[in-house]
Amino acid sequence: MKFILFSAFCVVMAAAMPYDIVEDEDGQQFYAVPVSREKRQTQWGVNQAGAGISHTGNLFDNNNHRVDGTASAAKNWGSHGLRPDQVGGRLDYNHKPSGSSAFVGADNMRGYGTDVNAGVKYNIHQSKNLGVDLSGQYGRHYGGPGGTRDLGSSVFLNANGRF
Incomplete structure (x- = not known):
């Protein structure tokens, strides 16, 4: 079910992208997809514990x-x-005008199960000298030797100020 929802989300996002149709001198039509360069980051490392790679974009x-x-x-x-x-x-989502954000993530270790985490942050007040936000997070472990169980949840009221 989650895969179907994610796939539907990807299709909707692709359909919402602006495409222009251009025609060459022979009458063939092509989709002109706007191209923009975005910063992508790939990190990798090898140490005594193992090797890993991650890509963010x-x-x-x-x-x-x-x-x-x-x-x-x-x-x-x-x-x-x-x-x-x-x-x-x-996946990380950020609502730029309000500064609010959300994320959902999953990590699977073969034979030990999957950890799923989700969280939100709601920006209550933001000014030059004061920022207040409410955040929450929930985690759950599925499968593996320990079975399905909660990893925990938390809610925080954060404030920071400049004096």
Whole structure:
């Protein structure tokens, strides 16, 4: 079900993108897709615990909304041989005018289950000298030797000021 919702979201986002139809001298029509360069970031590393790679990039950005995505994979090794592979992903949403944001992410370790986390931040007040926001997060573990269980939830009221 989640895959179907995510796929539908991707199709809707692709359909909402502006496409221009251009025609060449022979009458053939082509879609002209606007191209813009966005900063993408790939990180990788190898150490005594294992090797990993992650890639972060912007999926959608306009004057009011921004969606970023991250995908990661890791191969762990230790003193007792190879451990399971890890894969994960995360989507981050930011509402630019209000400064509010949300995220959802999942990490799977083969044989040990999947951790799913989601969170939101609502910007209550923002001025030059004072910022107040309310944030919350929830996590749940699915499958693996320990079975399905809550990882925990939290709610915070954050304030910061300049005096």
